[in-house]
Amino acid sequence: MRNKFKVTAVTAALVFVGIAAPAMADINVGISVCATGPGAALGIPEKNTVALLPTTIAGEKVNYIVLDDGTDATMASKNARKLVSENNVDIIIGSSSVPPAMAIVEVANETKTPQISLSPIELAGDKNTWVFRTPQHNSVMAKALAEHMQANKVKTLGFIGYSDGYGESWLKEMTKAAESVGIKVTTVERFNRTDTSVTGQAVKLASAKPDAILVAASGTPSALPQLSILERGYKGQIYQTHGTATKEYIRVGGKAVDGTILPAGPVVVAAQLPDSHPSKKVGMDYSRQYEEKYGPGSLSSFGAHMYDAYLVFAAAVPTAMKKAKPGTPEFRQALRDALETGKEVVGTHGVFNMKASDHFGHDDRARALVRVEQGDWKLLSDK
Structure with missing residues (x-):
């Protein structure tokens, strides 16, 4: 076979x-x-x-x-x-x-x-x-995050994402999904895929103290803003996008990224899905x-x-x-x-x-x- x-x-x-x-x-x-x-x-x-x-x-x-x-x-x-x-x-x-x-x-x-x-x-x-x-589509994933935020009484959301089409699309879709459940996006920061430091953006986000922060990036660069924000003492919930669903992100972030929540494709947790899920077998x-x-x-x-x-x-x-x-x-x-x-x-x-x-x-x-x-x-x- x-x-x-x-x-x-x-x-x-x-x-x-x-x-x-x-x-x-x-x-x-x-x-x-x-x-x-x-x-x-x-x-x-x-x-x-x-x-x-x-x-x-x-x-x-x-x-x-x-x-x-x-x-x-x-x-x-x-x-x-x-x-x-x-x-x-x-x-x-x-x-x-x-x-x-x-x-x-x-x-x-x-x-x-x-x-x-x-x-x-x-x-x-x-x-x-x-x-x-x-x-x-980012709207499908943004809706899942907004529902979780609402259930956990998040009222304000900070955002940091790529300064390109991926980041802008996520900002658009997350703002729409958040507003639909009464959550306000309060602080918005951007960074480039090749940046090696986001200290300035992290300081602004941590100082604003939103209830939660969403990082809209992909692969290993997703860890950079999250680690920088945590180093500034931020204690709220950090969310990532499905662009981060790679073990390389976890390897780079280490124990610091434990507790991060993100929407992912079913294949990431195929063995944990109920038997009724159509993607379980193929996944x-x-x-x-x-x-x-x-x-x-x-x-x-x-x-x-x-x-x-x-x-x-x-x-x-x-x-x-x-x-x-x-x-x-x-x-x-x-x-x-x-x-x-x-x-x-x-x-x-x-x-x-x-x-x-x-x-x-x-x-x-x-x-x-x-x-x-x-x-x-x-x-x-x-x-």
Whole structure:
């Protein structure tokens, strides 16, 4: 059974060395992830997950062409253009972080190539046409946090987030969710992904003494503002976002991040979910495969976003193949259409129901509220 999930040596040689062009009948999947740079904690498990993906779908061979964009938007754009022009890919998956994912959007729309983003990018109007996502929309996760805050009598909330699309989206969605339950966002600070100090922002937040503080960041950089705020003597509850659901964050933060609460995809606590949860089985299966290959405790929710991208894509392929042959513009169009109409596709992070007005496709089944306890995740609620 495990052989089904391994990329063969021949395929790997063709993909990574490029010694031969893929056959026209093959389905070519282009992937650009943040395997290096600030987003590496997200991109490495996503890259690792590719080795677990089946190499045939609906009887057709699948080639995975994996490139590293270094968490750089310019490189992500170059990768996307190379994948389209040189590798004739039928779909692009990536990137791990918002800025490079946004750069791929431009290429996806221009070349009419479906994109499945591994970060929850916000797009307006026609920009959404060719772009789908596997991470949860920030509004789904913000609602879970607001409900927990309300239940624990939080009245004022401080905020510190990335000074980019991810941080701004979270500020927007968290403000809306908080206000809906009578919570006021009182202090707002921002920082850059590559910053090595946030002392000034931490002093302002700790001095304001809000009942709780939300850090809107991702991967290991999430720990920096939290540790800085705690060093200033802050005693309130600290929340993080689903961008922080990686053990690397816990490793960097150490005992200081115990007690942190965040919304995460169900896969993070798959074994703790009730048997009735639709994502429990697929989440546990993925977790087992990943940790058998990369070691106990290596599981990351970000790798699971890649796995979900495969599941959503694989569910759309049979429908698309009824209309056109892989490697053609007609197939890319048919694949886009099939992705948009996929129903009840069960993933590790919830159940996907895409539609023209929603290229995320998640509902409340895509969130689990968790707390960091003794270096691990503890399920608080799957609602």
